[in-house]
Amino acid sequence: MMTERWGRKGARLVTAAVLATPLVALASGPVRAAVPLGEQLYKSNDCVTCHAVNQKLVGPSYVDIAKKFAGQKDAVATLVKAVKDGHVGTWGMVPMPPHPTLSDADIKAIVEWILSLK
Ligand code: HEC
Incomplete structure (x- = not known):
């Protein structure tokens, strides 16, 4: 009982x-299997500590990133490189650390999911 x-x-x-x-x-x-691969990878990596979909945390919200890069044909490559190597200066003076252990394929899946959020 x-x-x-x-x-x-x-x-x-x-x-x-x-x-x-x-x-x-x-x-x-x-x-759920219905959760996109990119979203799953975002949640299982350190991205969640600094990024939310709709809200600025340490880093910009993913919706803001999707809007800023909408229509840029090299957006995926640019953002994969930013996540892989780290980045600073586009959104402020707080740097994003590099992610050397994440594969390009995994980063690409996350970036494509981010860009789909606009
Ligand atoms: C320690 C905090 C932190 C973590 C962890 C982090 N980010 Fe970031 N991220 C930032 C900050 C701060 C920026 C803004 C950098 C800038 O101004 O250029 C940023 C920017 C970005 C951008 C936009 C880059 C650009 O050129 O505008 C993308 C895409 C992104 N992050 C994805 C990710 C993904 C995917 C992960 C996980 C693999 C991740 N971030 C983990 C803090 C973080």
């Missing part, structure tokens, strides 16, 4: 937490 009550309460708490914070979703890993 106790177990069942806690089980239901626990499930409700987990549901509320997952809805409330992307960090919880990060901890539990990709939940």
